[in-house]
Structures are given as structure tokens and as C-alpha cells.
Amino acid sequence: QVTLKESGPVLVKPTETLTLTCTVSGFSLNNARTGVSWIRQPPGKALEWLAHISSNDEESYSTSLKSRLTISKDTSKSQVVLTMTSMDPVDTATYYCARNYIIVAGDYYMDVWGIGTTVTVSS
Amino acid sequence: QSVLTQPPSVSEAPGQRVTISCTGSSSNIGAGYDVHWYQQLPGTAPKLLIYGNNNRPSGVPDRFSGSKSGTSASLAITGLQVEDEADYYCQSYDSSLSASVFGGGTKLTVL
Numbered sequence: 001q002v003t004l005k006e007s008g009p010v011l012v013k014p015t016e017t018l019t020l021t022c023t024v025s026g027f028s029l030n031n032a033r034t035g036v037s038w039i040r041q042p043p044g045k046a047l048e049w050l051a052h053i054s055s056n057d058e059e060s061y062s063t064s065l066k067s068r069l070t071i072s073k074d075t076s077k078s079q080v081v082l083t084m085t086s087m088d089p090v091d092t093a094t095y096y097c098a099r100n101y102i103i104v105a106g107d108y109y110m111d112v113w114g115i116g117t118t119v120t121v122s123s
Numbered sequence: 124q125s126v127l128t129q130p131p132s133v134s135e136a137p138g139q140r141v142t143i144s145c146t147g148s149s150s151n152i153g154a155g156y157d158v159h160w161y162q163q164l165p166g167t168a169p170k171l172l173i174y175g176n177n178n179r180p181s182g183v184p185d186r187f188s189g190s191k192s193g194t195s196a197s198l199a200i201t202g203l204q205v206e207d208e209a210d211y212y213c214q215s216y217d218s219s220l221s222a223s224v225f226g227g228g229t230k231l232t233v234l
Contacts, residue, residue, distance in 0.1 A: 109159040
């Protein structure tokens, strides 16, 4: 059974750096047909794709947030980590990680999602 | 503004048919990239509903179907049930952004 679980702080202060961890099970982060994405959803708003990492460590980022994001993975721990710098109250959201099934390079769908973790940015 | 445009809301009576559109451009749907659809029930994580334009994952009822033409795609739901009330999102890849993109979401109300 494929599962993903997000973990990280519930509350961060403005200007701080957020670090979120996605722990996966039931599949390998080395599988060539899969990757992992991070997606967020502010309260009452739409989904926003943030970043993706592939099995061979290729990274891609949202154009608007690229300067603030870093995605990495530790295959031995079955974990994918997302860091976001300079947090602001507008970054308050539920953050999801999801497994990507890769059709061709860049073209993939998110076939299994974690339950999400809610992050509030406030002083 | 989302790169993929969806109507904010649609509503229909139980048992009826509804379609949700997803309009893109020549750098995403029109470039031949697949469209995928997700269902988000209230208070839950999104769930894959349709992948590769018109394929249903195991367990998704055949009341749900997808199609794609030109720079647009559509999700159709037949035999509407109250439990279909949810937010629906389309997703594709955009070559000019080199990024995955979501639509703004459509809230389905089953009256």
C-alpha cells in the first residue's frame, strides 16, 4: 500500500524558514516512473503546485516561488524535504505531498496524496 | 489567475449530468500535454479522479469521464449523487513555465 505522510511545524513566524518532510512507504524514491510533488492550499482557495523531484534528483519549481523553495530527497530514509524561506502570513496553508506517476518528462499526475499538514504563519 | 481556467461553480440535480470545463492554452493542453482531474471532498485531501485525459483509476465509478480537445478539457459526471458534492480540479503541464499547473477549481453542488 502506497502512503505519504507530511510532517513539520504547525506554526512559524514571519521571515522564518519552513521545513516540511514527506515520509513515503510502499514505493521507492528510486523508481524511474515516479517522483514526489509538494502542493499547497490556502484556506478556502485553490491548489497550488510548488515543486517536484524525480527519481534521478531532477528538481522543478513553481516560477513564482522558485527563489524561496528547495526540494530534496533522502532515499535511504524514504523522505522528501521541502524548505521555504522568508515565510509570510500569505503562506498560511495546508501543505500536501503527492506521488507523481510520470508519463513523459515533465508530464505527470499525482496518484496518491498525503493527508496534508496545516501551517500557520503568524507572530 | 490560474493558468488553467475552470468555472468557479456548477450545480445540478441528483440523477442529472454535469460537465466541468478546463481551458488552457498552446503551452499546456494545446501543446498535447495530458489533463488530469482530482476530486476534493470537504475537509479531505484531493483524490485522483481521471488521468491521461480519459482514464479512470481503479475504484472510480464509470459515471466519471474525461475528454480533451484543442486547448480545453472537460470532466463529465452522470447520474449525479449527493456524495459527488466536492471541489474538482484539473491539472496539466505548462511548457512555458516548465511547471505543473492546476485550474482554479470548480465547486459542484448537487441540489
